[in-house]
Amino acid sequence: MTPAATIKLRTALKGGTATIRALIRHPMEVGRRSGKDGAAVPSHFITRVTCEHNGKPVLIAHWGAGVSKDPYLSFIFEGAAPGDRFVLRWEDNQGEADSLDVSL
Amino acid sequence: MPDWNTPHGHKAGHTRRGAVKRLLVMLALPVAAWCRALLAGERPVPAFRAERVADALQALYGTADIPESDKLRIGMAALAENGAVVPIKVETDLPEVSEIALIATRNPVPLVARFDLPPGTRGFVATRIKLAETSEVLAIARTAGGLVMTRKAVEVTIGGCG
Numbered sequence: 001m002t003p004a005a006t007i008k009l010r011t012a013l014k015g016g017t018a019t020i021r022a023l024i025r026h027p028m029e030v031g032r033r034s035g036k037d038g039a040a041v042p043s044h045f046i047t048r049v050t051c052e053h054n055g056k057p058v059l060i061a062h063w064g065a066g067v068s069k070d071p072y073l074s075f076i077f078e079g080a081a082p083g084d085r086f087v088l089r090w091e092d093n094q095g096e097a098d099s100l101d102v103s104l
Numbered sequence: 105m106p107d108w109n110t111p112h113g114h115k116a117g118h119t120r121r122g123a124v125k126r127l128l129v130m131l132a133l134p135v136a137a138w139c140r141a142l143l144a145g146e147r148p149v150p151a152f153r154a155e156r157v158a159d160a161l162q163a164l165y166g167t168a169d170i171p172e173s174d175k176l177r178i179g180m181a182a183l184a185e186n187g188a189v190v191p192i193k194v195e196t197d198l199p200e201v202s203e204i205a206l207i208a209t210r211n212p213v214p215l216v217a218r219f220d221l222p223p224g225t226r227g228f229v230a231t232r233i234k235l236a237e238t239s240e241v242l243a244i245a246r247t248a249g250g251l252v253m254t255r256k257a258v259e260v261t262i263g264g265c266g
Contacts (some may be wrong), residue, residue, distance in 0.1 A: 061229075
């Protein structure tokens, strides 16, 4: 497993139920005019998070800038077994992306 | 099944009405599948442009008239100390939840997130959202029994400019 620069994952497996807790480092910038010179800060936020279990999607999250900076995400799915593959990938509105691949 | 007895139609056994019916049936199945795929994976772009709650609901669901249910629950503090980071969870035991959306009624862009949940994923999501000011948060779930909504009021002392 190659550590991702921006994603921390905690996975808990109990009786086939997987609980995923993810923390993603990202500015989730709304985009506004600010600063002394009034320069615009462009928006920069994650638009999509995709999670897969053994290659099958278990969550697709569509986000706007209203999700907090350094977003937290948790969800639960069934049918998981130890050793199964779990991948979380995010993409943002400036074309950046990252992903993390773990074994449950 | 062609109607061999019809006197009409230039092709033996085919009526124009029958052909149109068959065409509609042939089109309906892939369109339905496409609609399902659209709902499951595509970003609801117009909904993220809406500046009013009713417009966001209309863009997401084709209606702003969604019944409220106490079977859909929002877990969120009634008082948010920091509007930039408000923890929130949404959960339900209603069966076959395929989508959960979050709307902050007084944010400049009310739609905060939509979570698409394939079969096998529970009706539960947790995240942290920005709240611009004291307002309500709406959660809407698409379930096997249709759309349901719930709301929770939250007081925001320092706005989070969502």
